[in-house]
Amino acid sequence: MKKEKKYFHAIKIVEENCTGCTRCVRVCPTEALRVRNEVVILDDSRCIDCGRCVAACPYDAIQTFADNLSIIEQKKYKVAIVSTAYAGQFPENIGYKTALKALLHIGFDEVAEESMVTEIMGKMIREYLRKNPQTRPVLSSNCPSVVRLIQVRFPSLLSHIYLNEAPMSVLAMYLRKKIAVEKKISENDIGIYLIVPCVAQVTAVHQPEGTYRHLQDGAIPIRDVYQKVMSKMEEIAKDKNDIKVYPKGLSWALSGMEAEEINDGTIKTLAVSGIDNVIKILAKLENGQLEKYDFIVLNSCENGCVGGVLNIEHPSIAASRIRRILRTEKSDKVDDKFFMEMYRKGNFKVRSLEPRPIMQLADDIKVALEKMSKIREITGQLPGLDCSACGSPTCKALAEDIVAGKADIKDCVVLLKREKVKK
């Protein structure tokens, strides 16, 4: 059977490694995975690229797909934009500046930091809140996984999403224009590559949501760059060139601190991290319980972007290092004039997002109601252990799969065993 591929995802299943263990099936927040015939299958329309299955698989059967560093050779002028999480990956004896300069030694012509624009983003968000007083709370949109989660599971909240580009996209737009003028080269000859902490950022580069065009030329995992960077340490020690750095904005790698940065004393913010927490908060928001907040920062990974699966270091250690850098390193000044001009012209605006409903059982309500009754009936027959041995995440999910014609009640091993014992 050939499957239609509507959505790109930055994960790939390596069937020969899969043992059919269902660890991934049980952790998926959108129930996008099933094990059938001892191999895991992914439902493209449900996956939100959170990367949890990648972390859960002990057999390397769910791998991440990302761009290889060699793709930067396709462009004349190569720019790296590093995620705020990058700074937390390196041991303390390697300075923040050194870690950034290292990228110039592995093939990039210029390095820029996401942290350079986070302060400006805060300013834009505050202006957005003032101009849209009817929408409360506004939900942060910089975690692509959260945006997709809202599209598939909470479509009624789409109108709450902050409708402007994320920091790394804003920076990419700005840099492409600036470099083209300064270096007198065509915008097409400039390659802008994100150094990213998670699967969702890779997907966002390859299949942007809401934007009109691709803003970046590739997404390279932090962990792939890390090895190359570490191998250049001796060479970098001799490099006496100085570069500008903006560590102040690194706070955005940490969910709670990002919310603090946005709050200038007049805004009620809430910071939520970890996909299960995010789901609980969105459910509360659906009930109309959180209207007293102005802005909610939502991150799919625990602790924020430091928790992404493409990082090297443990999230807690990375977070501690970032806090140290925030305390000790000095930031250069950023001129926000151009950014704010571009913002006010509407250059960073994105289209409001379309729902991608996965919950609906049928187009016709009557048919959907019949299916719901059948699902309830079958769920009542199942043991309710949610063991996933059938390959579906829960007994209820198996009942749904049976009604959808994708599974059989005989797939339940517990029922099978009970029958055998009776005989």
Add this chain to the structure above:
Amino acid sequence: MSEYWFIRSGFEKRAESFFQKKLAEAFACDYEIGKQDFVNAGKAAAAIKFSLKRIGVNAEILRRVAIIAYEAEINITAHANGGKIRSNIHPDLIHIVFEDYGPGMEDIEKSMLPGYSTANDLVREMGFGAGLGLPNIKKNTDVLHIISEKGKNTFLEVVVFF
């Protein structure tokens, strides 16, 4: 005994035909609500919301029903001696009946006023009891019907048309 009726303007005919026809049950669910059981409060509302997502009602209706179901469930949890909820989903509407086990309201009209609350300190400490429950339900529903009497069960039903 006092009784309260609210029908959103424009929905009089549909409301009348609904209450006259006494439709057969389509998809019914029952939930039991414990007195001041704040740990489980909101679970019935969540289940109702889930069902509505399953049949694909639009976002605006989902939002309205979510608010109604949650507010009414919290009302039973916070102010009553527990109660029960029955939701009935038909192809063109949802009908939810909330019935608590007392103590009943002295004055329904008064309870409908924003800011009016009889909540005790515990309830207020939990962040409830701001007196916005019933007004919020009224704001979001198409039909609201309440029967209450001091010392008796309170009966509250809502209908939202798809």
